[in-house]
Amino acid sequence: MKVVVDQSRCVGAGQCVLVAPEVFDQRDEDGIVVLLRENPPAELHAQAKEAAQLCPALAIEVDG
Amino acid sequence: MPEARPVEHFPMSRGRCPFDPPPELDRKLRDEPVSRVRIWDGSEPWLFTRYEDVRALLTDPRVSADPDRAGYPSQTPGVKARRSRFKSFIGMDEPEHSAQRRLLTGDFMVKKIQAMRPRIQQIVDELLDEMLAGPKPADLVQAFALPVPSLVICELLGVPYDDRDFFHRCSKVLVSREATAEESLAAAEELQGYLGRLVKKKLDDPADDVFSRLATGPVATGAMTVEEAAAMGQLLLVAGHETTANMIALGTVALLENPDQLAAVRDGDDALLANAVEELLRYLTIVHSGRRRVALEDLEIGGQTVRKGEGLVAATDVANRDETQFPEPDKLDVTRKARHHVAFGYGVHQCLGQPLARVELQVVYRTLYRRIPTLRLAAPVEELKFKHDMVVYGVHELPVTW
Ligand code: SF4
Numbered sequence: 001m002k003v004v005v006d007q008s009r010c011v012g013a014g015q016c017v018l019v020a021p022e023v024f025d026q027r028d029e030d031g032i033v034v035l036l037r038e039n040p041p042a043e044l045h046a047q048a049k050e051a052a053q054l055c056p057a058l059a060i061e062v063d064g
Numbered sequence: 065m066p067e068a069r070p071v072e073h074f075p076m077s078r079g080r081c082p083f084d085p086p087p088e089l090d091r092k093l094r095d096e097p098v099s100r101v102r103i104w105d106g107s108e109p110w111l112f113t114r115y116e117d118v119r120a121l122l123t124d125p126r127v128s129a130d131p132d133r134a135g136y137p138s139q140t141p142g143v144k145a146r147r148s149r150f151k152s153f154i155g156m157d158e159p160e161h162s163a164q165r166r167l168l169t170g171d172f173m174v175k176k177i178q179a180m181r182p183r184i185q186q187i188v189d190e191l192l193d194e195m196l197a198g199p200k201p202a203d204l205v206q207a208f209a210l211p212v213p214s215l216v217i218c219e220l221l222g223v224p225y226d227d228r229d230f231f232h233r234c235s236k237v238l239v240s241r242e243a244t245a246e247e248s249l250a251a252a253e254e255l256q257g258y259l260g261r262l263v264k265k266k267l268d269d270p271a272d273d274v275f276s277r278l279a280t281g282p283v284a285t286g287a288m289t290v291e292e293a294a295a296m297g298q299l300l301l302v303a304g305h306e307t308t309a310n311m312i313a314l315g316t317v318a319l320l321e322n323p324d325q326l327a328a329v330r331d332g333d334d335a336l337l338a339n340a341v342e343e344l345l346r347y348l349t350i351v352h353s354g355r356r357r358v359a360l361e362d363l364e365i366g367g368q369t370v371r372k373g374e375g376l377v378a379a380t381d382v383a384n385r386d387e388t389q390f391p392e393p394d395k396l397d398v399t400r401k402a403r404h405h406v407a408f409g410y411g412v413h414q415c416l417g418q419p420l421a422r423v424e425l426q427v428v429y430r431t432l433y434r435r436i437p438t439l440r441l442a443a444p445v446e447e448l449k450f451k452h453d454m455v456v457y458g459v460h461e462l463p464v465t466w
Contacts, residue, residue, distance in 0.1 A: 011162060011412045012169030014419045019403070030166055031173030054404060056414035058123055 001045050001064040003052075005035045009059035016055055020047035024060075033059060071108060074101035074377065075353050082450050083318055083348060084394060089113060089382040098368040101377070104241075105144070109137035109375030110368065111354070115386035115406070117366030118355075118378040122411035124365065127357040127376060129413055131155045136358040137375030139455050140241050142248025150252050150295040154413060161412060164296065167282055168416060171220070171274050177419040180216070184427050187215050192435055196466075201442035204462040208432075209312035210305065213424055217304030220420070221297065222266060222273025223259075231255060235302040239455050241353075252298065259294035259301070274300070300417075307350060308421050310451070310458025312428050315344045317448065317459060318396060319433070320441055325398050330433040332398075334426075340398035341425045346405035347396045349381035352457045355409050380406045438466045 003023060012031035016024035023044055025034045040048050045062075052060040076086035084090070092099055093113040101111045112121050121127060131138060131147035132155075138144035147155065153164035170176070195207040210232070218225040237243045237251035263279050270276035275297065282288035319326040329340045354377040359370045370376065384405050385393040391400075408415035415421070433439060441448075442463035449460040 009412075011165055011414065011416075012173060013408075013414050013416070014172075014174040017174045018419075018422075026169075026173040026175060028175075029170055031169035031171075031176075032166070050403075056123075056408075056410050057412050 001040060001042075001048065001062060003035060003038055003040060003048055004061045005033050006059045006061075007032050009057045011057045011059075013056050016051040016060060019054060020044065020051040023048045024051060069096070069099075071100050071102050074103055074111060077452065078450075082445070082448070083314075083321075083396075085349075085352065085379075085381045085385060089379060090385065093382050093386060098366050103137055103375075103377075104141065105138070107135075107137060107375060109135075109356075109377050110370055111377045111379055112366055113379045113382045113386075114366060115383045115389045118380060118383040118406055119410050121357065121365050121376060121378050122355060122406075122409060122413070124363065124411075125158070126360050126363050128157050128360050129155055129161075129357055130157055131356075133358050133360075133373075135373040135375050137356050137377055139353050139356060140243070140248070141245040142238065142240070142243050143455075145245035145249050146238075146252050149249075150256055150298060152292075152296045152299040154299055158412065164288075164292075165412075165416060167278065167288070168274065168296075168300075171277070172416050172419060174419045177423050180220070180420075181423055181427065183219070184212075184216055184424055185431070188212055188427050188431050192431065196436070201463045201465040204316060204464045205309070205313050205459065206461075209316075209462070210309045212312065212428060213305040213308035216420070216424060217301060220274055221300055221304070222271055222275040223262065223297075223301060227258070230258070231301060232305075235306055238298075238302055239306055240453060241455060242453050255298050255301075256291070256294050259297040260290050263290050263293045263297070303415075304417055304420070306456050307417075308424050310350045310456055311344065311348065311421070311425055313462045314348050314350060314458045315425070315429065316432065316439075316464075317441070317445065317462065318344065318348060319429070320439070321445060322396050325396055326433055328398050329429055330437070336398065337426050337430055338422070339400075339402070340429065341422055342405060343396065343398045343400055343402040344425070344429075345407040346384045346390065346402040348457070349384045349405070349407045350457045351407070351409075351455070352381045353455045354379045354381075355413070378406075380409065436466045439464055440466065 010033040052062045076088045079087040097114045100108045234251040234255040266276040266279035278293045357376040408418045442465040451458045
């Protein structure tokens, strides 16, 4: 699986960090999304997909 | 040809169940998911009720949240009168919206809010100590539901809690559907003046709070005016306590009416508690007058062609009862997976304060029913005064005893 985030779209709502804390973080200075694992292991796929689905700004894409 | 239905007035009144959206909205969701409705000023925006359509509408870059645009369907005469005077990012489109919102995202990020959990717990415990030591029955709204989020948002923003009577009075007018344009403008002016003075004070004497950071950052560098900071402050202060206060009180009514669900919340683990908060947000969707937008060009949503300049209303409350997303949607079930509800809205305007609301509600629901296992209503549910007259739903008073 490959995860891509678009920091320019992120509005810092934090949904991704809540559902997939091992894949996403928020930058300390401004709360903007930071991708921790571009290729998360299989056990994190469901979480990463849910984050993409929940992100209100459509800033997360996953494939695979 | 199906018979043309008359254009309904929106928002409609609720039916017998105080937790369910109006029956007419439910009917629309089933038979007429997109329709024209008539609002208070006589205009006829499109109303979208389906979950998928609501999400599509709220993420479409061809729609605007700017209340100054012709065709924008204002919630109340007050909202219309106030619009450009006190503008904050909630009424801006990209790129201005993100530029302003990003001044705050650091203060509302999940990590920072999680770190406030012990302090929120302390506030909750102290208020419950006081309530338990006081007379019975008590009004849960005044004794607990309103003070908790008010104290928390005051500390976060740097607003003196001693001034709460003043800003509670202003914000009540701002969210009222019955306030006149004049009353609403006057309340906004008063609050604006107060917050403007506060921002200036923080400029000279900053502390560790949001207003100080705005004052010494964007205001000091000239990136933002004092007026803009004060307008942003109005949004944060009002949204920061009105909504959560209503979720605490109304959520408690819903749980007391569903004792098995209350027991599950009280006895469940942290994961269940977090889930229960999402389900209560979905089930109650207290922002019950829809999210308002206007089309910037001709476009199609949910099979409906919408013309440039037409008003759009996303009915998030009924979208959260869409059975394609939430089976048996009218049932309160704290074990269901409800995270994808749209109670906080959706799209770039989705609630900035949602991490704070979640932590507050988790601490509150857990602590309240554990510390007062015998909590019960001191008046029949039919006699409660529900907030049909406000843009945010809830109860005006909640007599409880134990
Ligand atoms: S869910 Fe989306 S908008 Fe929210 S922090 Fe994550 S990437 Fe940003």
